[in-house]
Amino acid sequence: MKTLKLLFTIIITGTLLSSCSTVYYDDYAPTLEEVVSGYDLWYVDYHKTTGSGDVPYVSRAFTLSFINGILYANNNIADIGRTGNGLGIDVGTYDSFNGTLETNHDIDGINDFDVTILSNNEIRIYNYRENVSYYLVGYNTNNFDYDKLFYENIEYLLQEYEAWAKIDAVGGTENAFDDENFLAFRPDNITTFYSSQDEFGTQVANINWDYVGGYEVYDVNGFEALKILTLNYDNGDIEEFELSVLDDDRISLFHYNSETTYEFAGRGFVQYLKSEKSVKSAKDVVRNNDRKRTKIERKTKNRRNLK
Numbered sequence: 001m002k003t004l005k006l007l008f009t010i011i012i013t014g015t016l017l018s019s020c021s022t023v024y025y026d027d028y029a030p031t032l033e034e035v036v037s038g039y040d041l042w043y044v045d046y047h048k049t050t051g052s053g054d055v056p057y058v059s060r061a062f063t064l065s066f067i068n069g070i071l072y073a074n075n076n077i078a079d080i081g082r083t084g085n086g087l088g089i090d091v092g093t094y095d096s097f098n099g100t101l102e103t104n105h106d107i108d109g110i111n112d113f114d115v116t117i118l119s120n121n122e123i124r125i126y127n128y129r130e131n132v133s134y135y136l137v138g139y140n141t142n143n144f145d146y147d148k149l150f151y152e153n154i155e156y157l158l159q160e161y162e163a164w165a166k167i168d169a170v171g172g173t174e175n176a177f178d179d180e181n182f183l184a185f186r187p188d189n190i191t192t193f194y195s196s197q198d199e200f201g202t203q204v205a206n207i208n209w210d211y212v213g214g215y216e217v218y219d220v221n222g223f224e225a226l227k228i229l230t231l232n233y234d235n236g237d238i239e240e241f242e243l244s245v246l247d248d249d250r251i252s253l254f255h256y257n258s259e260t261t262y263e264f265a266g267r268g269f270v271q272y273l274k275s276e277k278s279v280k281s282a283k284d285v286v287r288n289n290d291r292k293r294t295k296i297e298r299k300t301k302n303r304r305n306l307k
C-alpha cells in the first residue's frame with residue numbers, strides 16, 4: 001500500500017472558535033496525532049467536498065473523532081451531543097504514527113489519507129485511491145456549533161424520525177393544513193414527503209399516509225438560523241412555511257398564508273449506525289441505514305413581509 005505523507009501546510013489565521021482552540025505557530029510542526037486529536041469533534045463540511053470518488057463512512061458522518069486510536073462518528077443529527085458523550089459511536093480504529101492518517105473502518109475497511117492543515121481548526125483529508133478530499137472543521141464538545149449543523153443539514157434532520165407529529169398550533173386563521181397531523185420525509189431522494197390526517201396519538205406504525213408530494217428547503221436572505229419549507233402536494237396544493245429548529249426533536253412551522261405557527265415533534269427516532277440493510281419502518285416510508293450525504297444546492301428566498 002502506498003504510503004501517504006502528512007502535508008504541513010500551515011496557514012495562520014484568526015480563530016473561528018473560542019479561546020480553547022489550539023494554535024500552531026509556523027516555527028513548530030505538530031505531529032499528525034496532535035493535529036487529529038487536537039479537537040474532540042471534526043465537523044465534516046460535506047458541501048466543500050471535492051473529487052470524483054467517495055469514502056462511504058466519511059460521507060455518512062456529520063462528525064468524526066480521533067481519540068486514542070479509536071475512530072468515532074456521529075451519523076445522526078438528532079441526539080448528537082448525547083450519543084457516546086458527544087463523540088458518536090465507535091466505528092473503527094486509526095493510526096497516525098507514520099505521517100499518514102490510516103483508518104480501519106469496521107465495515108468499509110482500510111482507507112489512508114493525506115492531511116493538510118488549512119487553519120488552526122480546519123484540515124483537509126485526501127484519499128488517493130478514491131481521489132476525494134473532505135474538509136473537516138474542529139470543535140470541542142463544549143463549543144460545538146449545533147445551530148450550524150442543524151441548519152446546514154436540515155434535510156437530514158427531517159429524515160431522522162419516522163414521523164413528525166403536530167403537538168401545537170398557535171394563532172392564525174383556519175386553513176386546510178390545520179387537518180394535517182403528521183409529516184414524514186423520505187431519506188432516499190431529499191424531495192418526497194408524506195402527510196396524514198390521522199388522529200393525534202396514532203402510533204407511527206399505524207399511520208395512514210393520506211397525501212404525498214415533493215418538498216424543497218430554501219435558504220433565507222439575511223438569516224442563517226431560518227429556512228423556508230415548501231410542500232407541493234401531488235393534488236396541486238402548495239403550502240409554504242418558515243422553518244425553525246427548536247431542538248433536535250422539535251421544529252416550528254410558521255404558515256405564511258394563515259399566519260399560524262405549528263409545532264411538530266419527532267416520533268420514531270431512526271438511528272443510522274453502520275452499513276446495514278434497508279428496513280421498512282412505516283407504511284411506504286423506507287429508511288436506509290446506509291444513508292450518506294450528498295451536496296445540497298439550495299435556492300434562496302427573501303423572508304415575506306407580513307402585515
